[in-house]
Amino acid sequence: MSSTSEPLSLAADPKFGREVKVITLVSIAHFTSHVHGMLLPPIFGLVKESFGVSYLQVGLAITAFNVCSALLQTPAGFLVDRIGPRVMLTGGLAVGAVAIAAAALAPGYWFFIIAYALLGVANTVYHPADYSILSAAIDPKRIGKAFSIHTFAGYLGFGVTPAMVLACAALWDWHGAFLFASGLSFSVALLLIVFGSVLPRAAPRPPSKPTAAARSDAKVGFDLLLSGPILRNLLFFFCLAMANGGVQTFSVVALGKIHGTPASVANIGLSAFLLLSAGGVLLGGIIADRTAHHERVAAIGFAFTSTMALLMGWVNMPAAVLIFVMSFGGLLNGIIQPSRDMMVRAVTPVGSFGKVFGFVTTGLNLGGMVAPLLYGFLMDQGQPRAIFMIVVAFIFLALATAVTRAKPQAANAWIR
Secondary structure, X not given: OHHHHHHHHHHHOHHHHHHHHHHHHHHHHHHHHHHHHOOOHHHHHHHHHXXXXXXXXXXXXXXXXXXXXXXXXXXXXXXXXXXXXXXXXXXXXXXXXXXXXXXHXXXXXXXXXXXXXXXXXXXXXXXXXXXXXXXXXXXXXXXXXXXXXXXXXXXXXXXXXXXXXHHHHHHHHHHHHHHHHHHHHHHHHHHHHXXXXXXXXXXXXXXXXXXXXXXXXXXXXXXXXXXXXXXXXXXXXXXXXXXHHHHHHXXXXXXXXXXXXXXXXXXXXXXXXXXXXXXXXXXXXXHHHHOOOHHHHHHHHHHHHHHHXXXXXXXXXXXXXXXXXXXXXXXXXXXXXXXHHHHHHHOOOOOOHHHHHHHHOHHHHHHHHHHHHHHHHHHHOOOHHHHHHHHHHHHHHHHHHHHOOOOOOOOOOOOO
């Protein structure tokens, strides 16, 4: 009886209804932020031809995006705490819309790079604002599910963007595709303005005067970030960003150069990879809750994703086989993600998860800076197969980092 009545009581609970609205709004915003991140890769070739530049120069736009995101995400977090996550999230969507419109209407290459840098500034608000909103508005008993839905929405944004961009570009060229994405961002900002009353306006205020204990905690926190296990996780995230950067950003043009794969087929494969990654995140969350051996989950996932990269680089597969291989690789790539986060939590003391996770995920931005330049250089040198070689190398480095990590104590620091 209890299993039947509990969902009914939740549905009737006004607090639960408010939480559903909060998760929906934040997830839509997170979806939009991932659309921004995947706008350029499907039309790399079109932008290259439009400006008459090299792949390396087009890749510089993604590097500028990630440099701004890496440098300004922590200051954005302080602003979220000071003026409130709702204002910051809405503002980030609006600034992102302006940046994308500016990139679409850019009169020259360097204006395009500056617009992409501004898009990177807008990108800094999402994680601080999203997690601040969810932490403040969602019951702790349901916060894990809220986070997983939030992550799923982001991966879904990655997954649908290639097809959306190609469809819009076919109708209005790449400029029209960017303007469509700009309109989407403005629409979501308007959605938050109209229906955002359920979102918290301000984050909890810290004590006006820092205590001696707080100062001591700050020092301990700094020492914690520079400890071996945390730096190891930073390297792990960097390796994932380098590996995923090769697949997400350059697989379409690389497959075309190596095997003559049509861009339409390669983009379907990329969309399948990203969409199945989204589904894999939800499945990976269930697996992560049922095992303490998260490094084993990562090892199995890495084994299949490295096999996918090898097949893409060295085997000219029929369209259906390529799409299946990329789909299955995407599923395993998504399953890894919750275990990745659990490995971070396993070495994190109570009360330090926010600062630790924020620090190690800068590895994603560092990889985002390096990957486009490295892979773009290889494309310009006529070495597209080397992209998949390097992807496999970083997968194996990430695997070594995961399976050789120090095992957590029986009583994990984060278990309450």
